Amino acid sequence: MLLRIKNMVCNRCIKVVKDELEKIGQTVNSIKLGEVELDDTPNEHELERIKSLLEDNGFELLEDKQSKLIELIKNMIIELVHRKEPVNLQINLSDYLSSTLNVDYSYLSNLFSSFEGITIEKYLILQRIEKAKELIFYDELTLSEIAYQLGYSSVAHLSSQFKKTTGLTPSEFKKLRDSNRKALDKVGGQQ
Template identity: 50%
Template sequence: MTLYIKNMVCDRCKMVIADLFKKTGITVKSIELGEIETLDELTPEQLQTIEKRLRTVGFELIDDKRKQIVQKIKTIIIELVQNQSEVLKKINQSAYIAENIGRDYKYLTTLFSEVEGTTIEHFLIIQKIEKVKEFLVYDELSLSQIADMMFYSSVQHLSMQFKKITGLTPSHFKQMKANKRISINQL
């Protein structure tokens, strides 16, 4: 049985979910960001227990098919930005998303906008800006290096997008140590 879970955005989320299922006595066949496959079908009581336990740790089950597709899109984008930024440069992002979901991109963009109230492109930009914030907080790379790593055409393009999303320039953000990053699942 495959369950779709909202707010799974990192490997630690996967560990928390795996532990939660283990403590509930449910055998997990596989676990990926946004979804978990159990070895057996779950009873309504087990599903209710899982749902309650997931909510206590900031997750929730997604049973609406449209929302499941949107969650898959978000997971693909988060993985691209967080773990495979090199892929961002080499691929057409819309084709990559469509291929991984197995649906036409036009359908996916319409669905995403209807469900989330924003575009896939805007969601991608927000994810990239959060990654830029992470790099700025760590203070190990220059803005030029960050722009290269995140595949912006220039430092100016990165700075303009950063200011549009955050209201701050990257250098001003860097100076404001109190202004920390937003959790991915809160975006």
């Protein structure tokens, strides 16, 4: 049985969910961001236990189709932005999402905006800025390297979006060394 799980946005989340499910006797066939494939279909009592276990660990079992679709969009964007290697974020996001999910982009866009209170594009920008904050905080890359890694056309473009989103330039942020970073599942709309 495939379960979709909200707030499962990092490798640590994957480990926690897998470990907790196995503790209660569930066999996990596969697991990735936002999804767990169980060996068997849990009965009603087991499903309630799974829901409770997930909630105790800050996750939520998604049960309606629209919530699952929104969580898939978020997870796809998070995976794109937060990969370790540079990624081509210049791809057409609308084409990528609609072809991968096999759903018309205008439907995805309207659904996402109505549930999250922001556009998909704004969510992508917010994720990119959070990743930029992380990279600036760790001080291992130049702003030029950060801009390249996040798919910005230039440092000026990164700086402009960074200032518009945070109120600070990347250089001002770096001087503060106060990360003001958010957990990935708290970035964006109505959390």
